[in-house]
Amino acid sequence: MTAVLTAGRLLGAGHPDLRGHDTAHGPLPRLPHDVLIGVVRDAGLTGHGGAGFPTHVKLAAVRGHAGGRRPPVVVGNGAEGEPGSAKDRTLLARAPHLVLDGLQLAAAAVGAAKAHLYVRPASAGPLARAVRERRAAGRDPVPVVVHQAQEAFLSGEESAVVSVLSGGRAVPRDKLRRVTESGVGGAPTLVQNVETLAQLALVARHGADWFRRSRTFLATVTGPVGRPGVYEVPHGVALTALLAAAGGPVAAPRAVLVGGFHGAWVPAAAVDVPMSREGLAPYGASPGAGVVIPLAAGECGLARTARIVGYLAGAGAKQCGPCLNGLPRLAATMAALARMEGDPSLPAGVARLAALVRGRGACGHPDGTVRLIRSAMTVFADDVTAHLHGSCLDGARP
Amino acid sequence: MTRLHVDWTACQGRGHCTELLPELLAPDEWGYPRSTDDTKEPAVPVALLPHARRAVRHCPRLALHLVGP
Amino acid sequence: MNDALWYLARGTGVTSLVLLTVVVALGIANRAGRPAFGLPRFGVAQVHRDASLLAVGFVLVHVISLFFDVYAQLELFDLIVPFGATYRPMWTGLGTLAVDLLIALVGTSLLRHRLGLRAWRVTHWLAYACWPLAFAHALGSGSDAGAWWLRTVAGACLVAVVAAVTWRLSTSARATVLSGDTR
Ligand code: HEM
Ligand code: SF4
Ligand code: SF4
Numbered sequence: 283m284t285a286v287l288t289a290g291r292l293l294g295a296g297h298p299d300l301r302g303h304d305t306a307h308g309p310l311p312r313l314p315h316d317v318l319i320g321v322v323r324d325a326g327l328t329g330h331g332g333a334g335f336p337t338h339v340k341l342a343a344v345r346g347h348a349g350g351r352r353p354p355v356v357v358g359n360g361a362e363g364e365p366g367s368a369k370d371r372t373l374l375a376r377a378p379h380l381v382l383d384g385l386q387l388a389a390a391a392v393g394a395a396k397a398h399l400y401v402r403p404a405s406a407g408p409l410a411r412a413v414r415e416r417r418a419a420g421r422d423p424v425p426v427v428v429h430q431a432q433e434a435f436l437s438g439e440e441s442a443v444v445s446v447l448s449g450g451r452a453v454p455r456d457k458l459r460r461v462t463e464s465g466v467g468g469a470p471t472l473v474q475n476v477e478t479l480a481q482l483a484l485v486a487r488h489g490a491d492w493f494r495r496s497r498t499f500l501a502t503v504t505g506p507v508g509r510p511g512v513y514e515v516p517h518g519v520a521l522t523a524l525l526a527a528a529g530g531p532v533a534a535p536r537a538v539l540v541g542g543f544h545g546a547w548v549p550a551a552a553v554d555v556p557m558s559r560e561g562l563a564p565y566g567a568s569p570g571a572g573v574v575i576p577l578a579a580g581e582c583g584l585a586r587t588a589r590i591v592g593y594l595a596g597a598g599a600k601q602c603g604p605c606l607n608g609l610p611r612l613a614a615t616m617a618a619l620a621r622m623e624g625d626p627s628l629p630a631g632v633a634r635l636a637a638l639v640r641g642r643g644a645c646g647h648p649d650g651t652v653r654l655i656r657s658a659m660t661v662f663a664d665d666v667t668a669h670l671h672g673s674c675l676d677g678a679r680p
Numbered sequence: 681m682t683r684l685h686v687d688w689t690a691c692q693g694r695g696h697c698t699e700l701l702p703e704l705l706a707p708d709e710w711g712y713p714r715s716t717d718d719t720k721e722p723a724v725p726v727a728l729l730p731h732a733r734r735a736v737r738h739c740p741r742l743a744l745h746l747v748g749p
Numbered sequence: 750m751n752d753a754l755w756y757l758a759r760g761t762g763v764t765s766l767v768l769l770t771v772v773v774a775l776g777i778a779n780r781a782g783r784p785a786f787g788l789p790r791f792g793v794a795q796v797h798r799d800a801s802l803l804a805v806g807f808v809l810v811h812v813i814s815l816f817f818d819v820y821a822q823l824e825l826f827d828l829i830v831p832f833g834a835t836y837r838p839m840w841t842g843l844g845t846l847a848v849d850l851l852i853a854l855v856g857t858s859l860l861r862h863r864l865g866l867r868a869w870r871v872t873h874w875l876a877y878a879c880w881p882l883a884f885a886h887a888l889g890s891g892s893d894a895g896a897w898w899l900r901t902v903a904g905a906c907l908v909a910v911v912a913a914v915t916w917r918l919s920t921s922a923r924a925t926v927l928s929g930d931t932r
Contacts, residue, residue, distance in 0.1 A: 603693050694790060742862060
């Protein structure tokens with residue numbers, strides 16, 4: 283995948299070494315923690331790891347627990363387990379110091395004594411070099427440790443990251459106590475996607491108003507487009523414009539998967555929707571981690587979805603009963619539908635199993651899987667009917 | 681309102697809770713508890729609190745928790 | 750007077766063994782995760798708990814009555830530390846050890862929620878040492894050891910525990926195949 287960039291503050295002005303970074307971005311302002319959290323709130327910054335949670339709420343939650351026995355910990359999350367996504371590793375390669383700036387800001391905001399970066403193995407080496415470079419320059423008041431993440435779909439799940447950094451297995455944990463209260467080694471913990479941290483470094487430098495006007499985000503466009511890659515585009519850019527930036531779809535797609543494997547299909551008729559939470563909401567989608575995958579011409583949306591669900595069923599941590607038992611059943615039912623088995627009870631079976639697994643696991647994996655399936659059943663409703671009659675709108679044969 | 685939380689990483693579907701608290705929990709086809717109103721953490725009416733506490737005490741895996749006031 | 754104590758000690762001793770057998774058999778049976786003996790699962794668990802508390806009661810009476818029994822010549826010390834007794838130290842010691850484990854088992858179980866699942870489970874496996882100790886103690890140290898009725902009771906206890914283990918292994922093997930869950 284080749285990264286093609288548009289001019290933007292995240293990647294366009296990015297520079298892998300500290301001198302270049304300083305020239306491009308200028309000094310990092312030091313703001314009192316309550317001022318910084320206020321600016322982040324006014325800017326409307328939300329998480330870029332997938333869930334889109336408001337960043338200031340998390341910052342304030344961890345800060346609220348800062349008085350306890352263990353000082354808070356911050357974690358920059360670049361595990362990027364989503365197969366379609368490449369934006370975190372691209373950002374870490376191009377602008378590591380923007381992420382490290384953000385990590386220090388976050389640490390200051392919550393009163394942390396220690397910071398971790400949890401990244402894919404390929405990013406770890408260069409990043410450790412950047413950390414040393416800053417330490418030599420006396421830049422970072424809070425020490426940073428770089429960790430290699432496992433390459434697995436769920437490796438970036440917040441509680442799984444915390445589990446690994448606490449010496450445990452890379453599997454999600456129960457959320458009776460939030461990690462903001464008790465995370466790494468029992469300390470209040472802020473886990474923030476690396477892009478969110480880079481955004482934080484921009485918010486601190488340029489302020490809330492600037493951010494609201496000039497906000498960009500990173501998207502990974504893959505699949506049948508002219509130039510697959512990572513793109514920095516304005517917040518709320520039309521999906522068509524994003525696809526055009528990536529060289530356009532090779533042929534007009536019947537639907538576009540937005541938000542990655544836990545995302546939703548946006549039908550062809552709606553491809554000019556803005557890439558924002560509000561814009562995508564009617565389709566049950568959200569920008570998530572910014573992954574965009576058009577369906578190839580002649581590719582059956584149901585077959586594609588069934589393949590993804592098969593992958594997701596195998597990607598679970600296999601520890602929660604409903605997920606462990608339910609996802610393989612869902613995958614099998616979707617596969618039967620994709621194979622055009624004429625059993626008219628299949629759609630009802632899909633709906634029943636989806637309702638059965640939703641909300642019943644330690645992490646968002648069942649819910650994300652159900653989101654994808656439900657959107658496929660809606661967007662490809664005609665295909666479902668055709669498949670039940672043994673034919674496929676996309677010309678595939680059973 | 682007090683709610684009932686299931687730690688899915690601990691629950692093994694032993695079904696004590698679904699026997700003790702049928703008003704709120706029914707076993708799914710694999711024996712794992714499913715809230716009868718299909719919410720993630722079902723609210724526990726005051727009248728059922730003693731039963732809910734009993735279910736929490738009884739869970740062999742310590743997977744059930746009451747949360748909230 | 751002394752005869753009364755002696756009868757009391759023997760009666761409560763045998764009852765304790767039977768209760769412990771019920772406790773262990775039901776504990777094991779309930780691990781199979783299926784209703785047993787027409788009781789719902791939580792009912793089996795409830796009887797498991799209640800019987801264990803009852804067993805503690807009987808064991809205490811058993812021990813106290815022996816303490817006041819001149820023949821047994823027990824010191825307070827021997828009730829807690831095994832193998833120091835003057836009268837049949839070996840067999841009495843097994844009983845003392847079983848009592849210690851029983852207290853530990855019940856104590857940790859009452860504090861189960863505070864202890865956490867892992868720690869509690871580990872201590873609870875002491876049950877597999879507790880019951881055989883009590884069993885051996887009953888056969889070896891009592892004045893009734895050779896009596897037909899004690900042998901019959903002990904045999905029945907052994908059969909009950911072995912049956913519970915067999916039932917559990919058979920059903921859990923099946924459950925593992927069904928769910929793929931090997932925990
Ligand atoms: C208040 C006292 C007790 C409570 C609350 C209690 C509770 C429990 C529970 C909840 C289980 C089920 C564990 C599971 O299904 O994963 C269990 C199992 C068991 N209990 Fe108890 N118990 C108590 C006392 C005892 C005593 C005194 C003994 C034996 C002397 C005993 C022997 C066993 C055995 C053998 C098992 C099966 C363990 C296994 O194989 O994992 N329990 N107990
Ligand atoms: S819900 Fe599924 S993926 Fe998530 S922790 Fe449980 S078993 Fe693992
Ligand atoms: S009693 Fe506990 S282990 Fe059993 S089904 Fe209920 S929550 Fe799960």
